[in-house]
Amino acid sequence: MKTYRTYPNDTSPVIRWNQVFFVLTLLCGAIIMASCETDLAEVDRIATIQAEEPVDISLGVSIVFSDSAQVKAKMTAPEMRHYNVDEPYYEFQKGVLIIFYDENSVETQRITSDYAIQKEVEELTEFRGNVVITRADGSVIKTEELIHDQKKNTFYNHVSITAYFKDGSNMRGDSFSSNGDFTDVNVENSTALYFIEEGQGPTFK
Numbered sequence: 001m002k003t004y005r006t007y008p009n010d011t012s013p014v015i016r017w018n019q020v021f022f023v024l025t026l027l028c029g030a031i032i033m034a035s036c037e038t039d040l041a042e043v044d045r046i047a048t049i050q051a052e053e054p055v056d057i058s059l060g061v062s063i064v065f066s067d068s069a070q071v072k073a074k075m076t077a078p079e080m081r082h083y084n085v086d087e088p089y090y091e092f093q094k095g096v097l098i099i100f101y102d103e104n105s106v107e108t109q110r111i112t113s114d115y116a117i118q119k120e121v122e123e124l125t126e127f128r129g130n131v132v133i134t135r136a137d138g139s140v141i142k143t144e145e146l147i148h149d150q151k152k153n154t155f156y157n158h159v160s161i162t163a164y165f166k167d168g169s170n171m172r173g174d175s176f177s178s179n180g181d182f183t184d185v186n187v188e189n190s191t192a193l194y195f196i197e198e199g200q201g202p203t204f205k
Contacts, residue, residue, distance in 0.1 A: 054084045073100045077116075092116040096127070100181075109135045109182060113146070123150040135182060138166030143176075153180040161187065169193055 061080045065073045078094040096116045100108045114129030125148040133141040143161040148154075156177040163171045163185075173187035 056082045056084070058082075070103065071101055071105060073098060075099075087119065087121045089120060090118040107136055109133060111146070124148065125150065133182060140164045141176075141182070141185075154178065155180070155182070163187070 058080045059078065061075070061077045063075045064071060065075070075096065075098045077092045077096045079092065081091040081093065083089050083091065093115060095112070095114050097110065097112050099110045102108050111127065111131070111133050113127035113131040116125065116127045118125040127146040127148075129144060131143050131146045133146070135141075141161055141163045143157055143159060145157045145159045147156055149156070154177065156175070158175050161173055161176050165171075169192065171187060171190055171192040173190035175189075176185055176187045178185040
């Protein structure tokens, strides 16, 4: 059995880019197209959850964020849950992928995680479990927690991180903070391994 759930209007959903860049900030106003092919067991599972909890569930979610017809970011997720409670929130229990683009529609970075939650009142988004930030310059940051403060457009965490760079060097730290586009990253209690070409390092005698 095939079950399709769609939101009306354009099949390429678009959200206006009202803040600096972060995509989950505007989920409330999103025009979402969510389609799925499931069997009866999956349909029954969703119906049971929605009957027991104040939640709307969308499968196969794809969201495009744009400003003046220019795509800023795309988000995809196998499942998105919106909890209609006193302090509403969105939950991505099966993981999420967000890809960011520059003014030339070239990918600048992407974030993936096994789980994410966006808290509307607090304006915080938390990524958890196998969080990977991949930059266009080839650098990769891996951690188990990433928090985005939507008001300040900053990222931070409270657990260890490891950063890998294109030249093979890497850096580890206890925690970190960053601006919105990861161009200014501060790592606490860091240790690093760097590759130095012959003749460039210190001389010991």
